[in-house]
Amino acid sequence: MTQLTDLETSPLRASADGASASRASAGNLPEAQREELSLGADYEAVAAKFRSIFERIAATALEREHQRRLPHEEIDWLKQAGFGAVRVPRKYGGDGVSLPQLFELLIELSAADSNITQALRGHFAFVEDRLNQHATTDQSAWFARFVSGETAGNAWTEVGEVKVGDVNTRVQETPNGLVVNGEKFYTTGSIYADWLDVYAGRHSDDEPVIALVNRHQPGVTISDDWDGFGQRTTGSGTTVFENAAVDAENITVFTDRFRYQTAFYQLVHLATLAGITEAALSEFAQQARARKRVFSHGSSEQWSQDPLVQQVVGVASSQSFAARATAIRAAESAQDAYLxxxxxxxxLEGAVEEEQRANQRAELESAQGQVVIIDLALDATSKLFNALSASAASEAKALDRYWRNARTVSSHNPVIFKQRIVGDWAINGTELPYAWAIGAQKNSTAE
Structure with a gap:
């Protein structure tokens, strides 16, 4: 069991002193190197480029929900506008936003359609890995792809009889070059993507690797067979690789992956939940404002002036504020880990130790945020129905989609286990896990 020092186990000092140390050390880098980083941008100027697209996406979100229509066109709008490159440093044609700014943008997108944010989750994680790899190797070719509108999808979760920690998907050497064979589920966003971020085992030595596979080839088949009751259009289905070609330069060892990746993936979910809560608040408030019918035993002759209705919406507004604030604050630690x-x-002196501490803070604070935001989102999207009446249950309105979407997002990375590891840290100073796996028990057969 690894334990952290008193400095690292103090919640206040870990958040304040540690973050200051990361930013200070980054400030000591040469100016030429700082130009290679994504240190932040004028948020309103960046957001203004995309808000009209967010509005167009929101305008058809209910239609997509009813039809279960995948948002290919809507994601293309974002690609063409450069949304996938907002984290790319300005030197390479991106916007150079910080991680808190990225997640604030994702909250705005999630308020328009939370499915699209989740569909882009794998892409932004892949971009983040390229940003980290840029510390040691030139990533300008990938940056150029992102700026041109190319995106990546996720292909990590194994299908079939696989034990925890094992991987059936393989990278193999053939006379015609390297190929990938295997089957993955929960391949969120891959159906919209140009590249696939594939977790696999290298056949020659069983080393876990990441294979970056071009999605536009005959050896890749993606099915929209996700049947969840929420987040229905994320494209989180099955991907099959059958001798899919991959270049040797696009194979990296998994342990070289950016260290705060688990925190990053969770932060996307936090932003998604915050956006869902904001969208629910906005729609329920609008419908409460427009409602004309009242009850004889109500508290006002006008629905929008009823103090009990106002109370319900007021609580949800406060929950929405807290969810947004928590998600953005948690992202600050991930930015410190990046720097x-x-x-x-x-x-730089002491920087290796500070990097380790920064990665632990990022993981800790994303987990703490998860524990809190899930309850905020689920409570708000359920109790907001008290601000209307039985007409809110209309399938045509589909107001239940906010709760269904929040419940689905909340089911990822089970919060009960995050609650435990946060408690273990608080009591014993135990480090949070860098990565984890899912599968059958080692002594059982997978269902």
């Missing part, structure tokens, strides 16, 4: 990587590679 700490470059300081450590540059060999």
């Amino acid at each position: 700490a990587r470059f300081s450590a590679v540059a060999g």
Whole structure:
């Protein structure tokens, strides 16, 4: 069991002193190197480029929900506008936003359609890995792809009889080059993507690797067979690889993956939940404002002036505020981990130790945020129905989609286990896990 020092186990000092150390060390980097980083941008200027697209996406979200229509066109709008490159440094044609700014943008997108945010989750994680790899190797070719509108999807979760920690998907050497064979589920966003971020085992030595596979080839088949009751259009179905070609330069060892990736993936869910809560608040408030019918035993002759209705919406508004604030605050630690990587590679004094602490803070605070935001989102999207009446249950309105979507997002990365590891940290100073796996028990057969 690894334990952290008193400095690292103090919640206040871990958040304040540690974050200051990361930012200070990044400030000691040469100016030329700082230009290679994504340190932040004028948020309103960046957001203004996409808000009209968000509005168009929101305008057809209910229609897509009813028809279960995948948002290919809507995601293309974002690609063409450069949304997938907002984290790319300005030097390489992106917007250079910080991680808190990225997640604030994702909250706005989630308020328009939370399915699209989740569909882009794998892409932004892949971009983040390229940003970290840029500390040691030139990633300008990938940056150019992102700026041109190319995106990546996720292909990590194994299908079939696989034990925890094992992987059936393989990268193999053939006379015609390297190929990938296997089957994955929960391949969120892959159906919209140009590249697939594939977790696999290298056949020659069983080393876990990441294979970056071009999605536009005959050896890749993607099915929209996700049948969840929420987040219905994320494209989280099955992907099959049959001798799918992959270039040797696009194979990386998994342990080289950016260290705060688990935190990053969770932060996308936090932003998604915050956006769902904001969207639900906005729609229920609008319908309460427009409602004309009242009850004889109500508290006002006008529905919008009823203090009990106002109370319900007021609580949800406060929950929405808290969810947004928590998600953005948790992202600050991930930004510190990003900066700490470059300081450590540059060999600045104490930077290696600070990078380790920064990665732990990022994981801890994303988990703490998860524990809190899930309850905020689920409570708000359920109790807001008290601000209307039975007409809110209309299938035509589909107001239940907010709760269904929040419940579905909340089911990822089970919060009960995150609650435990946060408690273990608070009591014992135990490090949070960098990565984890899912599968059958080692002594059983998978169902």
